[in-house]
Amino acid sequence: MKRIINGSLVSEDWPLVVGGMLATISPLIRAAGISNPEAEARLLVSVALEWPLEQVWLHVEEPICRRDQKRIIEFLHRRLAHEPFAYISGKQEFWSQEYLVGKGCLIPRSDSECLIETALEILPRDKINTSVLDLGTGSGCLLLSLLSERPPLWGVGADISSKALEYAKHNAANLRLSDRALFIRSDWGSCLNFGFDLVVCNPPYVEAGEVSALMPEVAHYEPVVALSGGRDGLACYRLLADQLPDLLANDGKVCLEIGLGQASSVTDIFSKSGLQQRGEKKDLSGVTRCLVFSL
Ligand SMILES: C[S@@+](CC[C@H](N)C(=O)[O-])C[C@H]1O[C@@H](n2cnc3c(N)ncnc32)[C@H](O)[C@@H]1O
Numbered sequence: 655m656k657r658i659i660n661g662s663l664v665s666e667d668w669p670l671v672v673g674g675m676l677a678t679i680s681p682l683i684r685a686a687g688i689s690n691p692e693a694e695a696r697l698l699v700s701v702a703l704e705w706p707l708e709q710v711w712l713h714v715e716e717p718i719c720r721r722d723q724k725r726i727i728e729f730l731h732r733r734l735a736h737e738p739f740a741y742i743s744g745k746q747e748f749w750s751q752e753y754l755v756g757k758g759c760l761i762p763r764s765d766s767e768c769l770i771e772t773a774l775e776i777l778p779r780d781k782i783n784t785s786v787l788d789l790g791t792g793s794g795c796l797l798l799s800l801l802s803e804r805p806p807l808w809g810v811g812a813d814i815s816s817k818a819l820e821y822a823k824h825n826a827a828n829l830r831l832s833d834r835a836l837f838i839r840s841d842w843g844s845c846l847n848f849g850f851d852l853v854v855c856n857p858p859y860v861e862a863g864e865v866s867a868l869m870p871e872v873a874h875y876e877p878v879v880a881l882s883g884g885r886d887g888l889a890c891y892r893l894l895a896d897q898l899p900d901l902l903a904n905d906g907k908v909c910l911e912i913g914l915g916q917a918s919s920v921t922d923i924f925s926k927s928g929l930q931q932r933g934e935k936k937d938l939s940g941v942t943r944c945l946v947f948s949l
Contacts, residue, residue, distance in 0.1 A: 673714030758817030794822030849903035856911035857890035
């Protein structure tokens with residue numbers, strides 16, 4: 655049914671109906687050590703055929719033309735090499751909105767929605783012209799989620815990665831938020847001279863020596879600059895603690911994502927810059943994921 659030449663799957667006599675295709679590719683996905691192979695197979699077929707997922711469930715007898723078959727096999731190759739599904743489909747959902755993502759841009763994580771919940775609780779509702787700064791904006795998911803929840807808000811997303819900023823600008827345009835979001839290339843806040851009402855930040859916080867041990871989807875594909883927090887994982891927090899006091903308006907607050915077990919170290923680092931911890935929030939796994947600070 656399928657042959658492997660030079661490590662490549664060759665489309666010879668591949669099944670030409672959806673059900674047969676799913677039955678053929680699921681075991682290959684399983685053999686690559688990827689969990690939930692049946693679900694992954696359905697997702698892959700739905701993206702390749704540009705069908706909603708329900709259609710894949712319901713139309714197992716539907717024929718697949720040669721062109722679509724080739725596309726499925728190309729996507730399968732990429733997935734078997736552990737490329738993240740979001741880079742293959744080119745999109746990821748965050749806070750119920752769709753974000754374009756690709757190489758050079760961190761895939762938004764559902765854990766980071768904890769920052770949005772916290773920010774919405776502390777953002778002043780009555781103040782007009784409220785401003786938000788998103789440091790290390792990546793896809794723009796944090797800033798754009800807040801802007802879409804609170805129409806009077808405006809904000810700036812800063813990142814050192816030009817590639818990530820391209821995605822953020824596309825996402826702002828797709829979500830019709832470009833008129834309230836400015837994206838700039840900056841080494842954290844060094845290019846900014848303004849006091850914001852709220853700063854949100856999900857900095858890289860993995861210990862440098864641990865990055866290569868992360869799952870291959872992350873270690874081999876996602877940008878190191880978005881993952882590595884230096885030798886002890888805390889390097890970016892130190893840089894941020896130096897800059898943040900000058901980036902806050904009176905009564906301004908910081909909502910910061912942290913990694914597992916980093917709460918007390920980050921609180922110590924920030925208190926040396928005069929930033930006091932005012933709150934914290936756990937993610938859905940019960941891990942303290944978000945800390946709130948102000949001067
Ligand atoms: C963990 S990712 C967070 C991305 C996005 N905010 C999110 O939550 O999905 C960290 C981001 O910080 C950016 N970054 C790393 N070093 C930076 C620096 N020195 N200045 C500005 N941004 C930086 C990376 O490019 C990356 O987009």
